[in-house]
Structure formats: C-alpha cells, structure tokens
Amino acid sequence: MPSMPMNVALRSAMDVMLGRDENVVAFGEDVGYFGGVFRATEGLQAKYGSHRVFDTPIAEGGIIGAAVGMCAYGLRPVVEIQFADYVYPGLDQLISEAARLRYRSSAEFTAPLTVRMPCGGGIHGGQTHSQSPESLFTHVCGLKTVMPSNPYDAKGLLIAAIEDNDPVIFLEPKRIYNGPFDGHYDRPIVPWSSHPLGEVPDGYYRVPLGSAAVRRAGEDLTVLTYGTMVHVTEAAVAETGVDAEIIDLRTLLPLDTDTIEASVKKTGRCVIVHEATRTSGFGAELAASVQESCFYQLEAPIERVTGWDTPYPHAQEWDYFPGPARVGAAFTRVMEA
C-alpha cells in the first residue's frame, strides 16, 4: 500500500470521486491550475478539465452560495475555503441556506456539498491562519462536521463526505498535512511515511461519518480528542505513563456517543482535548454529554485541555498551543482526584 501525506490522501479522495461521479466538481481560491495553496487539488484540473476543477473569485460567500445553487441543479460540489479563518463571509450561505435547504423544502432541494478547509495552528500562521472554528458548525442544525487525524481516515472520510447527501464541513488540521505532529515543535519533523496510518489505498474506500476510532485502548482514563490533538495526546500518554484510552472522534456531528459512553463507563475518568478556544467550545458539549450518560460512573471531574480564550497569537504560538505538557498535567489532576 502506498504511503501518502494527508494532503495527498485528500487529493486522492477527490481524484477517486471526480472519476466515479460526473456530478462531482471541485473549486475554490487557487484550486484550479495551481492546485491549492496546500496542494490538495494539484493535477486535478489537468486530469478532469477546467469545467470540473476551477479557480474562483476571492469570495467565500460567493463560493458557497454558488455551490448551493449547483446542488439545486444536481451537482455534488467539493469546495475549498483556503483557510478555515476565511469561512466567515460564507456563514450565511452555510447556516441559513446549505444547512436548511432540505428542511425548509421538505427535501425538494438538498445540499450534498462538502466544504473543505484547513484549520488549526502550529504553522506560525497567527490569528488569521490558525483557528479551529468547529464548534460554530456543530451548533448548526443540518451540518455534519468532520476532522480527520491521519491520511487513511482523511481519504476515507472525504469520500464518505462527498457521497453524503447533506452538507459536510470537512476540517483539515493543516499542521498534520505532512506528518503526525505531537506538539514537540522543537524536535525534527516526522513524516507520514513512518506512521501506519500514512498507508493509504489508491482506490475507493470509505470511513463512515459518525464513527469514532479507539486509537489506544486503556484502563485509567478516557481522552476524547480529534485532529492534531490525537497525536499530542499520544505523546502525553507516552510521557506520563498513564494508561489512557484515546478516542479519536473523527466526526463531531453526528457524534459517536456509543463509543464515548462505553469507554468512560469503563475508565470512570475523562479528559477532553482540543485546540480550539475553551468557552462554548466543542469540549463543553462533550463534557455535558459525558456527564448525562456517565455521571454515576465518574470518579473525577471531567477536565478540558484547550486553546486559551484569546485570539491565536503569532510569536507566542507555543504558549498558546495545548502541547503534551498541558495534556499530561490534566492526566495527573484527573488521576489524583
């Protein structure tokens, strides 16, 4: 099986779907001839033609709005928002339109739309190239929200997202496009070729939406995490020696509550780790959900390790980013409680 970095795995997913379904089109800023600033669509215009893979004006509301119209026609657009930080002008079209078409028209019109966007920090992108806005989307009825943590999942989830008949927000942690980043920014970069989940089949396969993966089985505590923080959590586990069960959520909505509940009931402890800011973050939803289903099995308060409630700073990136030390400290608190 070939080894691929995550951006290449994503490209492979789009390649597969452009090949399988003539109604799939891919577009966004710099997506066509150039192949995207993170190279996720490189070569696709040459292979499928500029009527199926093309550049758009710099207008996120226009990109998503046009995509909604294309959905009404019967196409299945896969659009790229160059950075998740840029999606805000498109929110009206996402929240009021794409997410509601099925509901307001009783399924006369639907939006089988995939909106890809690089998210998260770790690349010195400052406050406009580092955000993790997933909780804005999980709060919207009618959107599915996905965030992969590795190339294998990225491809399978993106294929599932493109085939899904509802709009899917597909968040791609950009720091792990090229390798599994564990938060140790001062160590050499590790490529995906040395990671088992960097092995990606060439052809078609799906990782179903709404299904979490247990990355590591453990007995001491349950970690609920996703994206880059899966790898940071793995580092924290290795460094603290805590026998944690790591659940990579993969899809935030719909949420795989069965897997979460089974794990927390087993371990009796829960730590939630995400890069996004804390207040009203997705961790709050996870904590509420865990206490609703597992309150009587909990032996310690649920801990959240998150980004600080500030804009994402530039020079202080590593003070902001919740690295393995912060995650490990939470493990210790939860185990001592």
Added chain:
Amino acid sequence: MTEAAPLRFKVPEPPARPGDQPDFSYVGLSEAGSVRRPAVDVDPAAMRDLAYAMIRVLDDNGVAIGPWSPDVTADDLRRGLRAMIKTRVYDDRMQNAQRQGKTSFYIRCTGEEAFAVGQALELGPRDMFFPTYRQQGWLIARDWPLVDMMCQVFSNENDRLHGRQLPVMYSARDVGFFTISGNLGTQYIQAVGWAMAAAIKGDTCISSGVVGEGATAEADFHHALTFASTYQAPVILNVVNNQWAISSFQGIAGGGSSTFAARALGFAIPALRVDGNDYLAVISATRWAAERARANCGPTLIEWVTYRVAPHSSSDDPSRYRPADEWKAWPLGDPIDRLKAHLIVRGEWSDDRHAEQQVEIRDEVQSALKQAESYGTLLDGRVASAKSIFEDVFEVMPQHLQRQRRQLEG
C-alpha cells in the same frame, strides 16, 4: 494651512413622508417605444445607455409600440392577464385569512404581478427561478395548485412543507420554483451557481434570480454579479425595484446615486431598465435576456421599475413612513389595468369579459380556500404534526435527533 470645513454626513430622505404630496419625479421615465433594441449578441459596452433609459412597450392608450413590442398572441396575453388577476384575488383572500387568525403572516405582491407572471410564462419548463417572497405570481401563472399554496400558508396537515417553513415561503421544484429563503439576497448567487452547473453539464436550460432593490446592498448581489460575469453564466439577474424595502426608500440602498441597472456596467453585464408594470415589456425584456443566455452570450441584469402598493407584509403599516395614497401617484400605473386596456385596444377583450373573468376567478379562489381550510388553519389548531419537527434535518435521522424526538413524545 487653511481651516478645514466640518464634514457633512448625508442620510438620504425620500421625497415624501406621511402627509406630504407624493412625488415620483425622481423616477426617470422614457416614452413608450423610444428605447432601441440591440441584437442579443451585442457588445455590452455598446448598450450602456439602456441602463439609464426605461424600456416601455405600452403607450398611454394601451397600444404596443417600438422595437421592444413582442410578438405575442392574444391567447398568451389573456393567460398572463388571468394569472395576474388570480394572483391579486389570491393575495386579497389570504390577507383576509391572516386578519382572521388563520395564518400568522402574509405577503402580498399587489401592483407587482407583471414581473413574476410574465417570467413564468416566458421562460421554459426546465428553467429554474430563484424567487424572493413576492413572486407568488409565478406559481399561479404555472397553475401550481392554489389549494397547495393555501395549505402552506395555513401550515396545516396538507402543507407539503409540513408546517416547518414560514407562510408564503413556498417550494415548488416541479414548476421550476426554488425554495424561498427569508434571508434576503441569498438566492441571487445560488441562481448563478445553478446556471454555472447547467453550463458545466452542457445543458440547454437557464436560471433566473430575483432580488429586491433593497437587498442589492447584500454581499450576495455583488457575489452574483462577480461570478456571473467571470463565468459568463446563463442567468437572468432581476432587480425588482418596488421603491420600498419595508420602511426604507430605494435611496437607502444607494438608488439616489444611479439606477440599479447601472450596477451591472462595471461587470460588463448588459443592463436593461424596464417598466415593470408593462406586461409586454416584461415578456420582451425577459425574452431578450433568455435568448442571450441560451446563445452563450452570458448574463443580463434587468431592473424592473415597479411600486410596492401593498405593505411589506401583514406585520407592516406603511402609512407610518410614506404617504398613504402614494400609490395613486405612481407614474407607471397598474399592470392589470394596462394589459386589460391593451387587449381591449387590440379587439381581444372587453369590460364585460373582464368582469366575468373576475367573478369566475373569485369563485375559483373561494372554492380552493374552502377546501384548504377544511384541512386546518392556525385558528382551529389543525397544524402539521409535531413529529415532523425532526424530519428532513438530515437525510437519515441521527441518534441525537431520535433521542430528542422520543423526549418530545414523552
């Protein structure tokens, strides 16, 4: 250095407020028949003057004149007339129903019927219309069942939209009518996206998007023109300028600086400014834009100059912000009266036939109303079932919604 003068902040004011004499001198008019009709493949740069003129076909005597006078049969015109009358009768009945508490909300299109009816009858069955909430005339012109429209307004057990959507926000894919959004302007760029898709697929159908003059201020308008121009999308971009956006006159959307049609010029999109109360002009301008789109000549923007005779909605009282009798002074008259006069001049209609048809339509609407009311209204509480709240959020109901539905059901 000389002392700088204090800067002045300008807030546009309409020419007349309640109690004032109505004044429409700001509406630039052209004589019927006076505006040239370029070939559809004209270079947009060679027709910029049309953004500032006004295409009018019917003169004051009801005679169709000039190069924009369309080749249209009397039968087709009678069909348009019938649909406009029916739309007005429907509106009046439903407004009454709202006052009686049978629905929470209603929006009339009184005085603006020509645009939606004319486009519905001029465009093709596979073309797609992206309306605002004031184009019910399209559904009526295309004979979408009145009872279904009424059931939607009543949110009753037979509402195709299961009571989940605000009254008047119809969806009717079978007659090329996109689901209406309450968020203004969003459909405009969607119409362009739909047209782009048709071009991507090598189809032969086109789309037509609608926005009011007020919502041209939204980003979606700018997106629509940018994308339509960039990709030369086969779309008709309509601006229905009915002078009023709730209480804001068209000047608040920048209408005092130029025409709304002229906004297309910077995009090299051909722009027409048309008498929106002249049914023949509606047919003719729509035909020109549709021919252009189908011939791969790209988009056209049309400003339809009309007047919102009705309040914005059943929740609005226009006498608080404009002269109550302003509509009487509107220089472009009433679309139904004008088409009626034209058919009479042509020898194809009469006052008697008109009166007969009026009665016939009233009966038809009344009997549809009786039937729709028999399925329930807000007054008798026979509304769509609570269970349907959870359906159609997603194609397949996820676990969390299944749980919430069980909670609701107890």
